[in-house]
Amino acid sequence: MGIDMLIPFGILIIITIYLIYSRTKFEKDIVNIYEEKFEEWKKHNPSKENEIEKKELVGLIFKEKYKLSCELLEEGLEDRIKSAKFDIKYIKREN
Incomplete structure (x- = not known):
């Protein structure tokens, strides 16, 4: 069995x-x-990670007494500056 x-x-x-x-x-x-x-x-x-947005220098801001003056390196940015479409970032110095 x-x-x-x-x-x-x-x-x-x-x-x-x-x-x-x-x-x-x-x-x-x-x-x-x-x-x-x-x-x-x-x-x-293709992945988007490889594409990094680069900063581009487009102008300089100077302080003359109590007035700020902006000197632009490109001509097409004047309307953006006048309409105040920009961010302000403070750069701190480390000693």
């Missing part, structure tokens, strides 16, 4: 091992496919 139950139990173990093996192989294949698609997507979609 022990041999009668040993054959189905052996078949069950073999089927279980086969299913575990086929699932891990399938998961590895899926991961490889998605990694390839991700690499292809990276090639066709």
Whole structure:
């Protein structure tokens, strides 16, 4: 009677091992496919991290007695200065 139950139990173990093996192989294949698609997507979609906005010197501000004067290096910025569309940033000196 022990041999009668040993054959189905052996078949069950073999089927279980086969299913575990086929699932891990399938998961590895899926991961490889998605990694390839991700690499292809990276090639066709450039990231914005490489583009850094650079500061550009466009003018100088001088204090003459109680009046501030602004000397611009570019001509197209006068209307921005007149409409006061700029930010003020203080630069501290560290000694």
